[in-house]
Amino acid sequence: MTDLSHTPPRRRLRLLTADGLLSAYTWAFLVFMFLPLLLMILSSFNDTSPPSVTEWQGFTTKWYTFFWMPEETLRADPVLRSLDRDRFVSCFGNSLYVAAMVVPLSLLLGLAGAVLLTRWRSRANSALWWVLLSPMLAPGIVLGLSALVFWSRLGVDAGLFTIVMAQTTFIAGYPMLILMARLQRQPVELEEAALDLGATPFRVFRRLTLPYLAPALASAAVIALMASMENYNTTMFAKGGACTFATEIGAMARNPNGHPPVINAVGTVIIALTVAGALLHTFLSRREQGR
Amino acid sequence: MRGKDVTLDSVSITYPNGFTAVEPTDLVVEAGEFFSILGPSGCGKTTILRAVSGFIEPSAGRVLIGGEDMAGSGPNARPTALIFQNLALFPLMPVWENVAFGLEARGIGKKARREKAQELLDLVALGDQGDKLPSELSGGQRQRVAIARALAVEPAVLLLDEPLSALDLKLRQHMRAELRAIQKKTGVTFIYITHDQGEALTMSDRIAVMNNGVIEQVGTGDEIYSHPRTAFAASFVGETNRFEGRIADVEAGMAQIETPLGRFRARNPDQLEPGSEAMLFVRPEAMRIGGDENRFEAHLVRRDLEGAFLNLFFDARGTEIAVHVTNDGHAPELHDAAPMPLGFAAAQAVILPRGALARTGQELAAQ
Ligand SMILES: Nc1ncnc2c1ncn2[C@@H]1O[C@H](COP(=O)(O)OP(=O)(O)OP(=O)(O)O)[C@@H](O)[C@H]1O
Ligand SMILES: [Mg+2]
Numbered sequence: 001m002t003d004l005s006h007t008p009p010r011r012r013l014r015l016l017t018a019d020g021l022l023s024a025y026t027w028a029f030l031v032f033m034f035l036p037l038l039l040m041i042l043s044s045f046n047d048t049s050p051p052s053v054t055e056w057q058g059f060t061t062k063w064y065t066f067f068w069m070p071e072e073t074l075r076a077d078p079v080l081r082s083l084d085r086d087r088f089v090s091c092f093g094n095s096l097y098v099a100a101m102v103v104p105l106s107l108l109l110g111l112a113g114a115v116l117l118t119r120w121r122s123r124a125n126s127a128l129w130w131v132l133l134s135p136m137l138a139p140g141i142v143l144g145l146s147a148l149v150f151w152s153r154l155g156v157d158a159g160l161f162t163i164v165m166a167q168t169t170f171i172a173g174y175p176m177l178i179l180m181a182r183l184q185r186q187p188v189e190l191e192e193a194a195l196d197l198g199a200t201p202f203r204v205f206r207r208l209t210l211p212y213l214a215p216a217l218a219s220a221a222v223i224a225l226m227a228s229m230e231n232y233n234t235t236m237f238a239k240g241g242a243c244t245f246a247t248e249i250g251a252m253a254r255n256p257n258g259h260p261p262v263i264n265a266v267g268t269v270i271i272a273l274t275v276a277g278a279l280l281h282t283f284l285s286r287r288e289q290g291r
Numbered sequence: 292m293r294g295k296d297v298t299l300d301s302v303s304i305t306y307p308n309g310f311t312a313v314e315p316t317d318l319v320v321e322a323g324e325f326f327s328i329l330g331p332s333g334c335g336k337t338t339i340l341r342a343v344s345g346f347i348e349p350s351a352g353r354v355l356i357g358g359e360d361m362a363g364s365g366p367n368a369r370p371t372a373l374i375f376q377n378l379a380l381f382p383l384m385p386v387w388e389n390v391a392f393g394l395e396a397r398g399i400g401k402k403a404r405r406e407k408a409q410e411l412l413d414l415v416a417l418g419d420q421g422d423k424l425p426s427e428l429s430g431g432q433r434q435r436v437a438i439a440r441a442l443a444v445e446p447a448v449l450l451l452d453e454p455l456s457a458l459d460l461k462l463r464q465h466m467r468a469e470l471r472a473i474q475k476k477t478g479v480t481f482i483y484i485t486h487d488q489g490e491a492l493t494m495s496d497r498i499a500v501m502n503n504g505v506i507e508q509v510g511t512g513d514e515i516y517s518h519p520r521t522a523f524a525a526s527f528v529g530e531t532n533r534f535e536g537r538i539a540d541v542e543a544g545m546a547q548i549e550t551p552l553g554r555f556r557a558r559n560p561d562q563l564e565p566g567s568e569a570m571l572f573v574r575p576e577a578m579r580i581g582g583d584e585n586r587f588e589a590h591l592v593r594r595d596l597e598g599a600f601l602n603l604f605f606d607a608r609g610t611e612i613a614v615h616v617t618n619d620g621h622a623p624e625l626h627d628a629a630p631m632p633l634g635f636a637a638a639q640a641v642i643l644p645r646g647a648l649a650r651t652g653q654e655l656a657a658q
Contacts, residue, residue, distance in 0.1 A: 189379035196344055196366045196373045197393035197444055207392075211383050 037271060044265040049079040050258025063265035079260055088248055094160060095245035098235075099228040101164040102171055106224045107217060109168065110175025115209070117176075118183040119191075136173035143169055144237025158240025166238035171227045175220035182216040183209075222277070294323035294480035295357035295370060295447035297343060302352035304338050312338040314504045315352065320482060320497075322357075322447075325474050327483045327491040330501030331527070331649065336484040337376065339501075340450045343482065344373040356448060367396075372441035376452040378433055380425040386436050387412065387421035393444035411439040414473070431462045438473065448480045455490065467494055488528050492516065500524045502647065519641065520560065525572040527649035532578065532612050534571040535645065538563050546642050552607055555585040557640035573640040575602070575613040580623065583634035590630045591623055605633060 043051035047060035062069070066080055067089070074080050113132045117125060135143060147166035148158050156162065186209070194204045232246045239247060249266065253259040297320040304313040312335040320326045328336050341347045343354055345366035354361045361369055372393075381389050388395075390411050391404035399407075412418050415435035425433055434454060441449055451470075455463045471494050474481045485491050491498045492512040499509045500523070508515055508524045519525035526533065536550035538559075546559035548571050557571050580603075589607035601622050605612040612633060616622050623631065 187377070187379065189375050189377060190381060192346060192366070193373070193375060193379040194381070194392065194396075196346075196371070197396055197440070198367045199392070199396040200367065203396055207384075207395075208381060 040264045041268045041271070044261055044268045046261070049261055051261040051264050063261040064269075066262050066265070080262070083252070083260060083262065087243070088252075091243040091248035092245045094242060095229055098160060098163050098167065098244060099225050102167045102228040103221055103224045105164070105168045106172040107175050107221060109172035110177075110220060111179055111213070111217075113172070113176040114179035114183055115205075118180055119188075132176060133173050135170040138170070140170070140231070140233035141237055144234040147234075147238045148240075158238060159242045162238040162240065163235050163242065163244065166234050167228050167231055170234065171224050171231075174223050174227060175217075178216050178220045178223070179213055182213055186212055219281075226274075293445065293447060293478045296320060296322040296324075297448055297480065297482065298353075298355040298358075299339070299343075300353040300355065302339075302342060302349040302354060304335075304342055304347060305350040311350075312504055313342070313349075316506055318499065318506060318509065320480060322480055323478045325471065325481045325483065325494055325496045327485060327495035327498045328501055328506075329485055329488055329491040329498050329528070331486055334501045335504040336486075336501060337452055338504075340373065340452055340482065340484055343448070344371045344450055345369045370447040371450055372444055372446035372448075373450045374437050374441050374452060374454045376454075376456070378437040378454070380433060380436055380440070382425055385422050385424055386417070386428070389425065389436055390421075390439045390443050392440065397444075407443060408439075411443050412436075414442070415439045415469075430458055431466060434458065434466060435469075438470070442473070442477065442479070446479060448482065449474075451481060451483045453484050453486070456485075456487070463490075470494065492528075500527060502527070502649075518560070519572065519643070522570050522572070522643050522646035522648055525570075525641070525643060530575050530613055531572045532575060533648075534573075534610070536569065536571070538565045538567050538569050538642070541565060545637060548642055552587040552610065553585075555640065556637040557585075557642045558638065559642050561642075561644055563642060563644060568645040569642050570645050571640055571642050573635045575615040577635050577639040578612065578614040579634050579636075580614065580616065580631065581634070582632035584637050585640070586632050586634035588630040589633050591625060591627060594622075594625050607633070 039053050040051075042053045044063055045059055045061065046052060046056060047062070048055055048057040062077065062080070066074075066083070066085065069080075074085065117129055117132070144166050147162050147169070151162050151165065152158065190208055191204050194208055195201070199207070230246055231244075232250055235244055236247055236250070243251075249263055252263055297318075299316050299318040301315045301317060302313065303311065303315040305311045316339070328339065330336055338347070342349050343356075345361065345364060345368070348362065356370060366373075381392065384392070387405060387408040390408040391399075394404045394407055408421065409418065412421055415438055417432060417435055417439070420428060420432060420436075425436060428436065437454065455466050455470075458466060467490060470481070470483075483491075483494065495512060497509060497511055498515055499506045500515060500521075501507065502523045507521045508519065510518070510520075515524060515528050519528065525531055534548070534550040534552060534555060536548045538546050539549040539554060540547040541559060541562070541564070544559060545556060546563060546569075547554050547556050548569055550571065555571055557573070563569055587607055589605035589612055591603060592606045592611075593604040595602040595604075596618070599618055601616050601618050603614040603616065603622065605614060614633065
């Protein structure tokens with residue numbers, strides 16, 4: 001905070017309002033960001049449906065146990081009974097399958113793009129940069145639709161395959177940006193020195209570039225995984241008759257009787273996993289630095 | 292003898308942006324020679340080295356190593372090893388893997404690699420540091436790892452790009468001696484780049500003095516110090532006094548030059564004709580108090596004690612004159628304000644065509 005004791009009164013007033021505005025804005029921002037999450041977490045423990053925090057009906061964990069509770073208990077509950085548990089689980093399985101394809105594909109494409117853009121100095125570079133990044137900037141709907149149209153022309157039905165293709169087009173941009181940032185910090189002399197010692201470009205890549213990129217590859221993989229799991233709009237248009245975790249939750253949320261609190265429970269678990277992941281990453285990088 | 296000779300045959304190098312860093316150059320470095328390229332920052336030393344090691348192709352001319360034209364062979368196909376200006380050790384590999392990297396690239400098994408690496412680490416007195424990471428070594432130790440790594444591939448030509456510039460003075464002097472010893476022991480041709488003339492003079496068999504993309508003179512340290520062939524070589528290597536003027540008269544191998552301080556006689560290796568603009572150079576240690584064959588008057592303005600030597604600075608009508616004398620108790624004192632005669636022998640001074648000079652310390656500091 002600014003020390004105001006030596007400031008003339010008029011200026012002091014101005015500073016006060018400027019400071020006040022700034023902190024009010026900061027608080028508003030935090031509330032806007034976190035209040036919905038907080039409400040969601042609270043309502044996921046409330047024994048009422050549709051979810052609510054204003055009418056507290058008692059603490060329950062049944063929205064969490066939905067996925068493994070015995071069939072009889074499920075039938076007994078008026079809200080849970082109407083949900084198709086098997087379909088939900090299989091859609092989640094689809095998401096894992098899609099991510100398992102999208103993550104390695106995006107890493108490969110992103111790596112290739114990053115190496116190309118940082119090591120191949122040419123006038124075409126800046127044009128290429130825009131071409132490779134444009135899918136990230138394009139509206140997700142457009143990507144989904146164009147994947148759908150493109151592959152159906154080739155006689156491929158919309159489904160998991162088209163989801164993988166559509167997602168990869170824009171998710172590959174994230175690894176590319178992350179890997180580029182790291183490659184730019186690797187002095188070119190290292191690669192030159194390895195070449196000079198008789199290594200082939202492939203060995204230089206395997207022995208120097210890849211180990212150097214390993215931490216960046218790991219974070220790129222995590223980010224690609226998250227992007228793939230949570231993607232809704234592109235997937236929605238490319239999915240055809242298939243479903244993923246995100247589209248299924250979307251469908252449940254559009255329930256005319258209000259969405260079941262199971263969604264809130266799932267959301268809470270995702271938040272918990274994300275926070276745990278971030279903490280783990282911080283812890284590991286601290287330890288790395290300490291070494 | 293393991294070394295090979297290196298020949299530059301009218302090599303010139305122009306960068307893609309159109310800047311010509313090396314003007315057409317002919318140069319022969321003998322096999323097994325310790326050859327230095329000496330020149331100020333930005334004169335094109337690294338550029339020449341990169342052309343020899345294969346990172347850039349000359350824009351014109353040929354690079355030959357051991358008589359073989361190197362055109363089209365990349366850095367991994369040439370019998371050279373380059374020690375980079377910033378060493379470029381591989382940070383994620385332990386020291387011994389760094390040293391053995393070239394062997395790994397040649398498909399040699401791990402056990403043999405480890406043994407050879409150990410041998411080389413012993414050579415550079417780092418036998419017990421093999422398992423550390425480069426970041427865990429001191430500057431001088433890293434230096435030696437870089438040398439061991441380059442020697443591991445048994446190059447015929449070792450190219451060194453100012454490898455000692457990051458070290459402090461003591462370590463630098465020690466490493467100079469070590470480099471020289473390694474070169475003698477291995478017989479590899481060393482091409483050593485430096486902008487430190489002391490380094491070039493103490494280590495090299497021969498030196499090339501370079502300025503602005505042009506090699507101005509090639510010769511032994513003695514030749515370059517005592518018989519500079521250009522104004523730049525005379526002013527860049529060692530300290531020197533300079534008198535500018537016009538040739539007045541010539542006679543067998545000698546000439547007289549008319550300067551604002553008088554007419555002086557000196558060697559005329561370029562056989563300059565009367566009337567031509569010229570510069571006379573004479574070393575501070577060749578100056579004599581009391582006058583000599585050539586004489587003029589000056590008064591003492593500064594007296595720097597260097598222990599066994601005294602550096603005296605005189606003012607001769609606005610021109611600063613440096614004189615080095617032994618500290619034998621006969622040197623003039625500062626309170627001798629009266630002008631005194633200075634001079635030098637004709638045989639110890641040289642007259643050269645007027646030309647570009649090395650920048651003085653003052654000019655560099657003013658940048
Ligand atoms: N890639 C490049 N493109 C254009 N010009 C370059 C390039 N690399 C170097 N130069 C220029 O070429 C000239 C010679 O560069 P070089 O690196 O050979 O100098 P140097 O003698 O090694 O200097 P230093 O002692 O500072 O290392 C410099 O003027 C430099 O600006
Ligand atoms: Mg250089």
